Amino acid sequence: MTDTPEPAVAWHVATPGVLVVTLQRPRANALGLPIIEGLTEALDSASARGDIKVVIVSSSLPGFFAAGADIKHMATVDATSFTAYGDALRGVLDRLAGDTWIAIAAIDGLALGGGLELAMACHLRVAGNGARLGLPEVSLGLIPGAGGTQRLPRLVGRGRALGMMLTARQVPADEALTMGLVDRLVPEGTALEAALQLADTLLEMSLPAQSAVIRCVDAAFDTSLEDGFRFEVAQEQRLFEEGEAKEGITAFLEKRPPKFS
């Protein structure tokens, strides 16, 4: 009787409103089809539930968050499949990066190539002290093709992004914190625990308002300052009229915690 292999991705509701997605594809969480399909199913499950406010992406493999796109598989595909697989990977990362939820990457171990691109598609990143982050694609004759050339400079600035991508170097977690590539640095092996604590804080806030912040911040990189201000005002107005602002304001005046949906 052959044991059925463990799925490449597992997920569970850790606490109400918080979905933990666990990458568990030996030996390095290479982002092949099993992980792309697993991530897609996990996000489909979160969407279907309708009550998920925070998605945490973590790894159960010691020493690895994810080592990037599956190079072994890459060696076997033609250009058409390469593009198709790339589109599939970019598609699931774009879903993660959307405003439906707040996504946190809990990084212990190596986050390289597509693995770091996966982490950068998340809104926030928590890294354990031993983590190392890099985009080594130029060492393969490629570029970070799952959003890395666009998301990294937006996080750390042009100079640091070029320095990382042109040299393929791995950045230790403490340096990544000073660069703004990670948001919290925690003891090695505790990134998931810290991400769950961060999720508790996020859950106290209004998700419609947080989603509007995400839309405004993303707009800031794609529009003029003047148009960005206009977009911000429109979001603020909509939240005041239709959102949870009345509950938030009332709760403050009544000196009680707000009851957001």
Ligand SMILES: CCCCCCCCCCCCC[C@H](O)CC(=O)SCCNC(=O)CCNC(=O)[C@H](O)C(C)(C)COP(=O)(O)OP(=O)(O)OC[C@H]1O[C@@H](n2cnc3c(N)ncnc32)[C@H](O)[C@@H]1OP(=O)(O)O
């Ligand atoms: C559906 C997708 C299919 C893929 C084809 C199409 C892809 C389309 C992509 C388009 C979008 C681009 C996305 C992205 O930008 C591109 C990339 O991510 S390219 C890959 C970038 N990552 C790397 O270059 C890291 C490669 N790995 C390493 O440098 C080292 O393995 C390590 C991570 C530094 C660890 O080193 P060690 O501790 O010495 O361990 P090993 O090297 O022995 O590795 C252990 C074991 O894991 C295997 N492995 C490691 N990384 C990968 C990987 N990225 N893909 C596949 N397999 C990997 C390694 O081969 C070892 O396996 P074993 O030899 O024991 O069988």
